[in-house]
Amino acid sequence: MIKSQKITNLIITVSCLTAATALAFLFFYLVPNNGSNIALIYILALIVIVRFTDGYLPGLFSSVIAVICVNFLFTYPYFELNFTLAGYPITFLEMLAVTLFTSTMTTSMKEQAKLIAERDKLLSEAEKEKMRANLLRAVSHDLRTPLTGIIGASASYLENDGTLSDSEKNSIVMHIQEDANWLLNMVENLLSVTRIYDQSTKVKKTDESVEEVVSAAMLRLKKRIPDAQVNVSVPDELLIIPMDAILIEQVLLNLLENAIIHSQSEKPILCFVDDDSQTVTFHVKDFGIGIAENRQYDIFDGSSYTGSTDSNKGMGIGLSICKTIITAHGGIINVRNHEHGAEFYFSLPKERAPHES
């Protein structure tokens, strides 16, 4: 046992016994002939001692002291030890039994709690590690594609400078720009996630107005895809909920962009916000091809992307980042198909959880 722990044990034991004795004296003078109450006070003190100290020693030690105190101070003849009183051995045994019993129980309770805490910590570490590994794998896979494009296009521009027509040059530079924009999008997503990892998977929440976040996401979407068709609406009533607005904006942007790029439909996207009693839910609804049933379960994992085709590059990372962000907010993100396409939705709690301030 560590030295400081020993000292704490000693302090707790001594102070509890002193308090019990003081209380017993008070009782003794206020209510005469009340031996049973005094024994109860000591038993209470014993239980407290056992609960807040480690090991069996303090409990055993204090039960002996308690028995001696009761005998010496509070039973006739006062201030004399007399173990021949009728029934006294039984009191002694009782106190010992109570102490032993409670100290065994609390000791095993404490050990169990410690074990559970350790297991939880290991599990969450493993979970985080897995998330990180998945992300890294998906990232390196997805970053390589546009980089290859950019390097190839710029090399062919430089090597064939004399022979390319203006329109060919134009198209090469346009491809470079497209790929570079895509890379930037990816990097911004990744940067968002570092905001979470910096603070050990907790986000820093401030009260933000929902409509401002939605409109900011719309603004960025229009900058990126100028002819995007989105019908967006927010509730009439102003909603202010705790969140990291930069991250939620990123989630909305990812979902909207995915809907536009991957739904394979020209119909306008619907984006709206529902206000429930406990949560606020954001919806992004497209009218396209929908999401295959078997993909709906792992679409937010990011893992489903490694090794698959490049046909929807980037969607994997974007969505797994969305999930990371929403989970860190204590919210839920999901996808479902409706009659004419897919609907992504995520909800955020209106109130802060007790540990967030």
Next chain:
Amino acid sequence: MNPKKQLLLIEDERNICNFIMTTLKSNDYKVSYALNAQTGLSLAASQCPDLILLDLGLPDMDGIDVIKKIRSWSNLPIIVISARTQEKEKVEALDAGADDYITKPFGTSELMARIRTALRRTASGSGSQSPQNRYTAGSLVIDYEKHIITIDGEIVHFTQIEYKILTFLSQNAGRVITYDSLISHVWGPFADSNNRILRVNMANIRRKLENNPADPHYIFTEIGIGYRMIDNENQ
């Protein structure tokens, strides 16, 4: 035609520096550049440029300190160049006296618009007050003399506070206004910096002003920083 405006670019990335210089020159500005803060500060003092473009991530000095140093002797417009996720840094820069910021990466048109807005502030003379007595954007008109706001020619009623917010934003149209400066302008310097009441007023304004509050045309939110009102068409 006015004489060419002299701009100073302080940016340590040579590639970005080149691209901005090319853009500015092709838009008829004279540009000089510095690759670090020390050179930048001495160039700013010797050339007295009309505007400074300042990257916040310089190798030899904190960008905020550069702004403070320049502000200690000059009121010339400063536009800060910064990355997207560092909204705290942007607010700090604006509070230290920067006029505006632009987020990397930016398009040419965006950069030019910011520069025009910032240059206009000095051209109009005294501080942030615009001598214009009228603000026009799309179907929105604010008449400062008559205290009247109309949309499509119809008068819309705003509360005192809402009107104050709108005047402040529109007189600084095109510039981002931080939550704190808006609050201290409208409610006074000792107002609580809790911006909930500001959010509520902005929501009310939005509902009176915009067709769709989720997709505004006049006042834009810059998340974590403040608001920006669309440019005045009168100028």
